Amino acid sequence: MTDQPEEFDLLVVGGGKAGKTLSMDVARSGRRVAMVERGMIGGSCINVACIPTKALVTSARAARQVRGAAALGRLARRLPDHPGEPGG
Numbered sequence: 001m002t003d004q005p006e007e008f009d010l011l012v013v014g015g016g017k018a019g020k021t022l023s024m025d026v027a028r029s030g031r032r033v034a035m036v037e038r039g040m041i042g043g044s045c046i047n048v049a050c051i052p053t054k055a056l057v058t059s060a061r062a063a064r065q066v067r068g069a070a071a072l073g074r075l076a077r078r079l080p081d082h083p084g085e086p087g088g
């Protein structure tokens with residue numbers, strides 16, 4: 001930290017997908033960039049949207065396949081319908 005005011009060529013508000021990409025591109029061109037983020041660095045996509053939802057969907061598909069395995073002649077232990085419920 002310095003007491004001296006700093007100068008920037010660009011101030012980017014928000015460190016989500018758009019803000020991060022813009023900040024890095026402009027910084028690579030040699031200009032000074034400041035980025036402010038009020039919440040989670042990375043924004044929605046990596047923290048709550050794209051990545052977490054793909055993980056949930058993939059897990060749900062896997063659970064559905066295991067539940068239906070007996071119909072295909074495979075034995076599968078019954079999975080709980082809700083997390084925390086005993087699986088039987």
Ligand SMILES: Cc1cc2nc3c(=O)[nH]c(=O)nc-3n(C[C@H](O)[C@H](O)[C@H](O)COP(=O)(O)OP(=O)(O)OC[C@H]3O[C@@H](n4cnc5c(N)ncnc54)[C@H](O)[C@@H]3O)c2cc1C
Pocket residue numbers: 013014015016017018019036037038039040041042043044045048049050051053
């Ligand atoms: C459930 C879901 C699933 C999705 N799946 C996909 C996918 O598979 N593929 C895909 O390409 N897109 C997907 N998206 C869309 C993707 O999440 C958005 O397009 C992307 O996050 C937009 O990025 P952004 O930087 O514009 O906004 P955001 O990621 O929302 O970032 C904005 C940032 O700005 C900050 N901010 C706002 N106001 C201020 C302020 N005044 N001061 C400081 N910081 C501030 C916020 O805290 C936030 O971090 C999905 C969206 C959802 C909701």
